[in-house]
Amino acid sequence: MARMRLKINCFVLPVSLAARLALSFLLALSIGLAGLVLMPAPVRGATITSTGAGGNWNATTSWSPAQIPVAGDIVTIAVGSPITVNVASACASITVTGTLTITNNIALTVSGDVSGAGTITPSGKGSAINVGGNWSFSGTWTTTNRGIITFNGTGDQTVAGANTFRSVTVNKSAGTLFISGSLAIKGGSVTLTAGDINYSGTAQTLLNAAYPNSLTLFGSGAKTMGNAITSIGGNFTLSGTATATTKAALTVSGNLDVGSGTTFATGAGKGYTLSVTGTTSVTGTLTLANKGTKTFTGDVTLNSGGVWNETGIASIDLAGNLTNNATTFTANAGTHTFSGATKVISGSTTTSIANVAVTGTYTNNGTLSVSTALTGAGTLTNSGTGILNLSGAGAGSCAITTLTNAGIINRSAAGTTTTALANFTNTGTINITDSGAITGITNNAGGIVNHSGSSTITSFNNATSTSTLNISTTPTVPTITTLTATVAGNTVNYSGAGTQTVIATTYSNLTLSGSNAKTFPAGTTTVNGILSIESTATTTVTGTLSYGAAATLQYKGSAAQTTNSEFPSTFTGTGGVIINNASGITLGGSKTINYTLTLTSGIVTTGANTLSIASTGSVSGGSSSYVNGNLQKNVATGATSRTFEVGTASYYNPVTVAFGNVSVAGNLTVNSANGEHGNIATSAIDSSASVNAYWTMTQDGSLAFDNYTATFTFVSGEVDGGASTGLFIVGKYTGGWTYPTVGTRTSTTIQTTGLTAFSDFAVGQLNWLxxxxxxxxxxxxxxxxxxxxxxxxxxxxxxxxxxxxxxxxxxxxxxxxxxxxxxxxxxxxxxxxxxxxxxxxxxxxxxxxxxxxxxxxxxxxxxxxxxxxxxxxxxxxxxxxxxxxxxxxxxxxxxxxxxxxxxxxxxxxxxxxxxxxxxx
Structure with missing residues (x-):
């Protein structure tokens, strides 16, 4: 078979017929492919402009260059070259200066910005344009056929200019839609599926629909809310100088932030409710109008400069913390329910609310004023920094189940307090100035209750050693049906500036202060601790006053006091008697103290009476507090020494008597008198160089001893000028003068020894005539x-x-x-x-x-x-x-x-x- 040679690209290959056919096919294919490669292709991301007479979007003849715009292309609709979007189409951005028509049920998706001043005509209600970028189109949007515009970008978007649409949808998976212009809807609908929206212009009308995510009202002027704005799925924020008023019930699932300079109000005239699930912060003005319930589940913080204004009578429910530092806080007369668990009321501004119901557990660290009623089955604790003012006048004005006070409670109206005794506990201060009945108060450690009103108390328990009840009501003290004041150390103080009648019961410490007479009435009053008579109060005993074994009697007045029947002839309490009155005490009769006489401040003047210290007694103090008059002490057997804390009205002149040996115990009385002895002129003492005081010592018949030494103390102020204390002698007067042996002399003491009897004693220099x-x-x-x-x-x-x-x-x-x-x-x-x-x-x-x-x-x-x-x-x-x-x-x-x-x-x-x- 003859062979042929084919020369291709300078190569000569011998081929058969079959091979020649195959090669011919391959060559044709190669030439075709080469032709395809050589043909011009459309450029993606290109800038494409409508041209000529325009036409359909999907015709290349409508565009220059002659290619159909696709996603990523930058499109311009030129004047005189209108375009009809006849198939679903897309581009990166579009500028409309001419006319753009969107066929019914066809959508144009623009991933970027839409701008221009031409005309956009949706031809049917299914016509749509989806915008992923900014909208600055300022031309005409034909609303006749209800076209839909959807903002669905995944980043922040801006809508500028004055816009009127038939229907708008916002469906943003991320980012915020910023509306700086107007966005009106004419006869269509608003669908807000997802995305945060921020109105940042002036006097804007909000899209009237429920907002699925956060809503921010920025800029200035009124932001008009429609009646379809019933929920905000995220945070609701007002900033700048924006104002807004609801026209429907509104639920905010996130936080509510009313910024400085802004105003947010619930619409008046209807029962629009407001519910905020997150926190609420008010630095601007929040007005809660109408009768709808307002619910704040999260914490509420009212900042300085903020205004909280409740203009409608409605229930206010709070479940979080309330921090009130507002410039103005005005509450309505509706019930304010605090339902949170372990929450706090605080702030520098007084939170004044007529009706408060606590169903949760709250601690008040600020000032809470309740003018009508405090109720609820929960617990309110008034902390150490808290002030709770209760001024309700009606029945049940304080009926909260548990009320605990560590701060200050002021109760100032005629309302009743029905909180049970065990549940109304106090470790702070309670001031009662009203006349309403109180079921019970347990006054615990450090608690002080000041009762100056006429409120009756069914049961009052001064439960600890540091509990204090002060009653200052005059002349009739309030009725306390059961007063428990027996716990050691607790104090009940009748402190009224007028006459008062002491409740006849058993006390630990009982203080009588204020002024005028405090009467112990019929029945038995027992004091087991300290009976302290203070200020200018006096006592009258018409019933029985008794003292416990460890009782103490104290005089602590601010003016001179005279003992009365509160001081029995013999005081047997082991606490003894305390003198702590700088103005002095006068004995109303002769008294015996079986235990300690404590001289803290002031002079005890006995007059013709005698203050006796029993054999079991003692004296503590002296110098600034002593006895001016007759002080008697028991002298035990043996080598006994006794110091007598006596003096004149002006000076302290104690005497120490040291016995050689006392064979029979008895009593010795010492008195120091002011001035010269009445018989000084017949003595060997120079009256112009002497101590201007003298002493009288008297023993009772039972005292027997061998001898004693006496040391007399005087002060420089009662020594005559020019006298030399180193030359002093002691004169002893018993119908005549003798001069016992002088022992040790100092500038303020002189000792005489070898004495065997008692009488009067004077001290001075020898008298030379x-x-x-x-x-x-x-x-x-x-x-x-x-x-x-x-x-x-x-x-x-x-x-x-x-x-x-x-x-x-x-x-x-x-x-x-x-x-x-x-x-x-x-x-x-x-x-x-x-x-x-x-x-x-x-x-x-x-x-x-x-x-x-x-x-x-x-x-x-x-x-x-x-x-x-x-x-x-x-x-x-x-x-x-x-x-x-x-x-x-x-x-x-x-x-x-x-x-x-x-x-x-x-x-x-x-x-x-x-x-x-x-x-x-």
């Missing part, structure tokens, strides 16, 4: 006794005692004594020997004119060689002057000191010339 003397008619060398005149005498010497009398010339070299001595000591002066004559001429030379001192001491104490004004053992130190013209004319002087009883006289004579002594 000067006399004018006539010239002797019979001069002699030896002074004789008795003499009827003398220049000076000492009345301090004790009869039978021996003394030194030492003379000093204070001006010069010994006063005429020789230089070896510079003094003259007259030894052995006997106070009982009137006729003693002592010559002291042995050491005399010539006498010097000037100041001399005569110093007296006990014979065992030797005076110093030279004069010492501060010598501690001086019993007396008297100065006198020797006149110059009295100097003797001879060198020898005889002198004698005559001592009789309490007196000693020192006489100086010269032969033929008198020696004159003048006291300095």
């Amino acid at each position: 000067s006399y004018n003397d006539a010239e002797r008619t019979v001069p002699d060398d030896i002074f004789g006794s008795p003499e009827t005149t003398g220049y000076m005498r000492s009345v301090n010497l004790t009869s039978g005692a021996l003394y030194h009398v030492t003379f000093y010339d204070a001006d010069g070299g010994g006063g005429g004594f020789d230089d070896a001595h510079k003094k003259l000591v007259v030894d052995g002066v006997d106070g009982s020997n009137l006729d003693a004559q002592i010559l002291f001429t042995t050491y005399m030379g010539t006498s010097d004119a000037g100041t001399w001192h005569a110093v007296v001491s006990y014979i065992g104490n030797i005076a110093p060689d030279t004069y010492d004004a501060n010598w501690a053992n001086a019993l007396a130190d008297h100065s006198f002057t020797v006149q110059a013209d009295a100097i003797p004319e001879f060198s020898t002087i005889f002198a004698a000191i005559a001592v009789a009883g309490l007196c000693s006289a020192i006489y100086y004579w010269m032969k033929k010339k008198r020696l004159a002594l003048v006291e300095v």
Whole structure:
């Protein structure tokens, strides 16, 4: 078989017939494919503009370039080149400056923006345009045939300009539709399937339908809501200066936020309800009008600058926390129900509500004022920072099941409180100023109830040691059918500024304060703790007042008090009696205290009465508080010491009596009186250099002892000016004066020892007297006794005692004594020997004119060689002057000191010339 060769592309191949046929087919196919590759194709994402006379969307002749627009293309409908969308079509964006017609039941899907100022005409109710981008078309949308526009982009979209549609659908899976222009619906419908919507323009009308997601009203002016806006599936937010008013019942499934400068109101005149499931925040104005119930399930926060205004009488239901810092809060007269569990009412603004029903559990941390009724089966706790004002006047004005107070409750109207005793508990302060009945109050730890009204209380329990009930109503105290005040430490205080009658019952601590008489009525009143009489209150006992074993009686007035029948003749309570009144206490009768007398402040004046401390008693305090009058103490056997906390009206002058040995116990009474002793003039004490007080000590007949030492205390303010306390002695007066041995002296105390009996005691310096003397008619060398005149005498010497009398010339070299001595000591002066004559001429030379001192001491104490004004053992130190013209004319002087009883006289004579002594 002959073979052929085919040359293709410079290759020559031998082929058979069959092969030639196959090769021919392949060649034809290759040429065809090459032709297809070489033909021009439409450009995707191209910019396509209608051209010529326009036409259908799916005709290439309608477009320039000549291709049918598809998704992703940028399309322009030119003027004079109208386009009819006759098949389902799509593009990335479209600008309509000419005319675009959408055939019935045909949809044009634009994934991006729609703009232009031409005309869009849906030709039937099934005509649709789906917009995924922004809408800024400002031309004409023909609404005759009910075309549908759907916004369904997955990101944020904007609708601008003034728009009127027949039907609108919003179905956004993500993003927000921002409507900055107007979007009116004419004769059609609105379908909101999904997506957040934000109206950001001025004076806009909202799409009238239920909003499936969040709705935001931004911008300014009124945002008109239609009657089909009945729900918002997400948050409802107002910001800028937008205002909006509902025209139907509205449910907000998310949060409601009324921003600063905005106003949101429920429509007036109808019963439109409002329900907010999420939180509510008000910084602008929220007006709740009409009679429809308003329900707030989440927390409600009213911020500074916010206004909460309830203009319609309707129920308000709150289930979350309420924080009220609003500038204005106005509630209606409807019931406000708080139903949340473990929620809080707080804020700086008073939450004033006429009717409150608590069905949940709430704590009030702010100020809650209820003017009509507080009811509900729940629990309201008024915390330590909370104030609860109850001013309801009707029956059941406070009928809440459980009311607990740790803050302040003010109850100020005639309404009744029916909360049970066990459920109305207080650890804060309750102020009752009204007349309504109260079923019961349990006053717990730290609780204070101030009752100044006339409210009757069926049962009141001061349940802990720190519970206090203050009753200030006068003259008739409120009725408390059952007053339980027996728990140790609790206090009931009758504090009225007027007369009051104490409820006859058993008290722990009972305080009578305020003013005027507090009467213990018929029946028995028992005080087991402290009976404290305070302020200017006084007592009257017409019934029986008794004290428990551990009772205390306290006087704590702000003015002078006088004890009355509240102070029994013997107070046996182990708490004793407390004096704590700076203005002082006067005993209304003689009293005995079996236990401690506590002197805290003020003076107890006994007058003719006696305040006695029993053998089991004691005294605590003193100095600023003491007894002015008769204080009696029991003296036990043995070497017993007792201090008596006594003083005058001005000064504290306690006495300590230490017994050597008490063989028979008994009582000793001590009194300190102001001024000089009535017989001081007959004593050896100088009244111008003494303590201006004296003491009286009296024992009862049973007290027997061997001796005692007494220490008397005085203060500088009652010591005469110029007196030297180091020279003080003690005078003891029992019909006459004796001078017991002085022990230790200080600037404010003096001790005397070896005493065996009690009487009056005075303290001061020795009394030296000067006399004018006539010239002797019979001069002699030896002074004789008795003499009827003398220049000076000492009345301090004790009869039978021996003394030194030492003379000093204070001006010069010994006063005429020789230089070896510079003094003259007259030894052995006997106070009982009137006729003693002592010559002291042995050491005399010539006498010097000037100041001399005569110093007296006990014979065992030797005076110093030279004069010492501060010598501690001086019993007396008297100065006198020797006149110059009295100097003797001879060198020898005889002198004698005559001592009789309490007196000693020192006489100086010269032969033929008198020696004159003048006291300095």
